[in-house]
Amino acid sequence: MRVFTPILLVASACLAGCSRAEILPPLPDRPALETALRAAESKLAQFREVDAPRRLAEAELGVREAHNLFEDAEDEMRQLEEMYRENEVAEKTRDIVLKRGHNKVEQLKQRLALKQLELKALRDFELPRERDALEQGVATCHASLGR
Numbered sequence: 113m114r115v116f117t118p119i120l121l122v123a124s125a126c127l128a129g130c131s132r133a134e135i136l137p138p139l140p141d142r143p144a145l146e147t148a149l150r151a152a153e154s155k156l157a158q159f160r161e162v163d164a165p166r167r168l169a170e171a172e173l174g175v176r177e178a179h180n181l182f183e184d185a186e187d188e189m190r191q192l193e194e195m196y197r198e199n200e201v202a203e204k205t206r207d208i209v210l211k212r213g214h215n216k217v218e219q220l221k222q223r224l225a226l227k228q229l230e231l232k233a234l235r236d237f238e239l240p241r242e243r244d245a246l247e248q249g250v251a252t253c254h255a256s257l258g259r
Contacts, residue, residue, distance in 0.1 A: 140256070142257065145256045145257050146257065148253050149250065149253035149254065149257060152246065152250045152253050153250055155246055155249070156243075156249070159243060160243070164239050164243065167239065168231075168239070171227070171231040171234050172231060174230070175224070175227045175228055175231050177227075178220065178223045178224040178226075178227040178228075181223070181224075182217070182221055182224045185217045185220045188213060188216075189210075189214065189216075189217050192210060192213050193210065193213075
């Protein structure tokens with residue numbers, strides 16, 4: 113299926129002897145365009161003032177929480193290793209406790225890395241892409257209104 117731009121459609125219509133109105137759909141009326149502009153401006157303002165800052169703050173908090181959990185697990189692991197080094201505890205119990213501690217540290221290390229990647233993706237790609245799309249919507253409405 114071919115997609116034609118409006119210019120190609122009008123050119124084809126001229127060659128075929130048809131009018132532009134017979135080929136292209138009618139343009140929205142001014143009140144509808146003004147309503148669309150207000151909606152687009154409102155969405156952009158909400159994005160800039162509320163959504164983007166909130167999402168960034170949540171992502172940054174997630175990174176801080178993951179970092180704190182990771183550091184706590186590392187501290188706990190060091191304490192367990194020191195405790196079991198100084199006391200003579202059954203070897204199997206020591207091995208189980210240390211294995212769980214090492215697993216927890218490794219999982220939290222991976223969780224922290226993922227949270228950092230999510231924050232970077234949000235800050236560097238997702239939010240700018242959403243902002244650009246919203247700004248384009250506002251610009252399109254202004255262009256349609258001749259502003």
